[in-house]
Amino acid sequence: MNRRDSTARAERSWRLRLRGRTWQEIADTEGFKSRAAAQRAVATFLEKNPPPDAETLRRAMGDGLTMIRQKLLDALDAAEEAGDHQAVATLGRAAADTIEKQAKLAGLHIAIPQQIELNVRSAAAVLERAEQELLAIAQQPQSEIVDAEVVE
Numbered sequence: 684m685n686r687r688d689s690t691a692r693a694e695r696s697w698r699l700r701l702r703g704r705t706w707q708e709i710a711d712t713e714g715f716k717s718r719a720a721a722q723r724a725v726a727t728f729l730e731k732n733p734p735p736d737a738e739t740l741r742r743a744m745g746d747g748l749t750m751i752r753q754k755l756l757d758a759l760d761a762a763e764e765a766g767d768h769q770a771v772a773t774l775g776r777a778a779a780d781t782i783e784k785q786a787k788l789a790g791l792h793i794a795i796p797q798q799i800e801l802n803v804r805s806a807a808a809v810l811e812r813a814e815q816e817l818l819a820i821a822q823q824p825q826s827e828i829v830d831a832e833v834v835e
Contacts, residue, residue, distance in 0.1 A: 689724070690728065690731075692713050692714075692724065693724040693725055693727065693728035694728055694732075695713060696709045696713050696715075696721055696724055696725050696728075697725050697728055697729065699712060699713075700725060705718075706718035706719075706721050706722055709721045709725075741788060744788060745785060745788050745789070748781055748784055748785045748788070749785070751781050752778060752781045752782065752785070755774055755777050755778040755781060756778055758770075758774050759771060759774040759775060759778060762774055814833060
């Protein structure tokens, strides 16, 4: 097998692996002598064809989403001019979804930090406060009092 055919077979094997095929299935489908041979071919293919870096992928996805959004908004305008309210609603939802995906891709969906105040007390202080609150409740005339004893 020449180099071009071998590279194509390794790429097909990689795509089969992405689809969840086992190495044995890949070896059988692509004519490798063993599972290990299929694994080595894919590993070599990936070494020679590394995936793009995250920033390049992010840019490509963002550009793709921009093109989709432009087409959706053009179709939305046409549907509105035609008076097709159902299409306007559907296209509006799709456009909003695309805008939201672009915002996530740009990092605009980061949780807003909130300040939380926390007072750490000793167990004795917590029990003392609970005792005070219970006594305050017991002193109210409308409350039913439960006969209890405070043990210190």
